[in-house]
Amino acid sequence: MDDSQSEHSRMMRRHNREKKELQARIQGMKNSVPKSDKKKRKQLLLDVARLEAEMEQRHQQELEKFQEKFPGNSNLDSVTEDLAKMDLENQPPRVSRAQRRRERRATLERERQERAAKAEMEHMASFRREEEEKLATILEAKNLEMKDIPTDGHCMYRAIQDQLVFSVTVESLRCRTAEYMQKHVDDFLPFFSDPETGGAYTRDDFMSYCENIVRSASWGGQLELRALSHVLKTPIEVIQADSPVIIIGEEYNKKPLTLVYLHYACNLGEHYNSVKPLEAGAVGGGAPRLF
Missing domain, CATH: 3.90.70.80 (Cathepsin B; Chain A)
Structure with missing residues (x-):
């Protein structure tokens, strides 16, 4: 791999890392705002959209500058695709909504059984x-x-x-x-x-x-x-x-x-x-x- 490909690889890896860090930050922001507070939740969505747009714009500008610096490099597209594929392979599998609902129901049922068992133990202890x-x-x-x-x-x-x-x-x-x-x-x-x-x-x-x-x-x-x-x-x-x-x-x-x-x-x-x-x-x- 020549210098242009090496620099491009480093940039794409950094972009992927920054995307992951932003998603973690967004998740923390979501967890800090109660779902019942509609006003704050609305502002949260606006803030999230702004952060994602700013990062997307910055990454796009860096790609354009790189292409200006190394015009006509035909191998860069394949390198970009390989790096994107690598990033996807390292991500955990996406969970469908149906699966999340099933897991939620299973969790609720387990918690119900645990509460019932605890109540039964307390009942027996009283007897x-x-x-x-x-x-x-x-x-x-x-x-x-x-x-x-x-x-x-x-x-x-x-x-x-x-x-x-x-x-x-x-x-x-x-x-x-x-x-x-x-x-x-x-x-x-x-x-x-x-x-x-x-x-x-x-x-x-x-x-x-x-x-x-x-x-x-x-x-x-x-x-x-x-x-x-x-x-x-x-x-x-x-x-x-x-x-x-x-x-x-x-x-x-x-x-x-x-x-x-x-x-x-x-x-x-x-x-x-x-x-x-x-x-x-x-x-x-x-x-x-x-x-």
Whole structure:
């Protein structure tokens, strides 16, 4: 490339850079003027048109001076076209109005979902605090307070384990629960149904359910507690915030094991905690915090 082409290339690159800088400046001007201020928006459009016209005029004058300085150079047009093409290739793809509308709708929907999720979390937190306060009052009357149990799917068995005076593993409690239920199918089968269809469990379905008690971290409920009360020959009482105390295994004359059943303890929903004697000085204190 000779001197004229080299100088022309530098000039065109500068022109392209100045155009980009002007567009960035214009965008900043637009962002600084509220859309509701029609008077300022009108003046803004006039200012933008003036700036663009001034730059266009200046660039045109520089091109004319260059052509006067280097008349008859046939390669300049191709160089100009190449530089213009290069500039376009470096620009981000233009977004259509339809695409912008779709993106705007998607953004609004995402923001709506985020607001709804936040409102739901605040709603659940309110329920959780109210439940904790009610349970604290009920337990205080029994000189008890809540003892946190991990939320790992084994909470009911861990709460039972915590109440026993002898050592036993959660795995053992699960196995003994499943074995008792399998040996007394007729006592439990009528109370089981398919959670998806609502249809009655077959005997094979029930046996598979019992096997899952041993193999998985499946949650336990009142029927598993009934099996455990027979296995341990001990009554089990379940305290709730808004329902009467449930006693399972009343036929056994022992001090009951005490569990607390919570509806809003964690993100997963229902949960069992254990209890412990109320600590000295804790009477009248705030509700115990959960997780």
